[in-house]
Amino acid sequence: MPAQVGMVSNEQEGLLGYLAQMRYVIRLTAYGLSEEQLRATPTASSLSVGGLIKHAASTEEGWLSVIRREPQTPDYVKYAENFKLADGETIDDVFARYDRVAEQTEKTVTELGDLNFEIEVDGSPWNRKDISHWNVRWILLHLIQETARHAGHADIIRESIDGANAYPLMAAAEGWPESPWMKPWSKES
DSSP: OOOSSOSSSSSHHHHHHHHHHHHHHHHHTTTTOHHHHHOOOOOSSSSHHHHHHHEEEEEEEHHHHHHOOOOOOOHHHHHTTTTTTTTTOOOHHHHOOOOHHHHHHHHHHHHOOOOOOOEEEETTTTSSOOEEEEEHHHHHHHHHHHHHHHHHHHHHHHHHHHOOHHHHHHHHHHHHOOOOBBOOOOTTO
C-alpha cells in the first residue's frame, strides 16, 4: 500500500481509506520482528508492538459491535489482556483477526450507507455526558484517531527495539529500491 491514501471521491470512501491506511501503518511496525521482539516492552510503559496491534483490532471490533447494535458486556479485566499477545498467540493470528474485523467494518459501513446513522452513547465514565448519540462518521473518525495514536506508540517501541521506523520499514515490506534518501530496513541495518 502506498504511503498516502489515494484520491477520495466522497466522505465515506475517505474515512474508510484513512482507517485502512492507519491499520496498514500500525501493522508495519511488526515487520521483520521475532516473536520475542513482538512481545518486548523496551520503554517505560508495558506496551509492546504485538499488544498494540491486538488492541487496535480489538478496539475496532468493539466499535463494530456498537454500530451493529450488538450487546456489549464491558469486561475491564480483559481490557488489559487486549494489550498483550497471549501465550501461544502469534502475530499472524492477530493479523488474521484484524483482517476479518476490517472486512466487516467496511462491509457494515458500506451496507449502512449513512454516516449519520445514530448509535446511543453508553454510560461509560469516559464518554461525554452532554450527548446521547454517536454517529457512524464520529465512530470512524474515532477509530482513525485511536489507530493513529497507537501506531505512534508502536513506532516508538519499534525504534526502541532495533531503530527501525516507518518509511524504511515500508520500503522493505513493499520492495522499494534503495535510493540516495531511502534505504529499506533490513535485519542487518
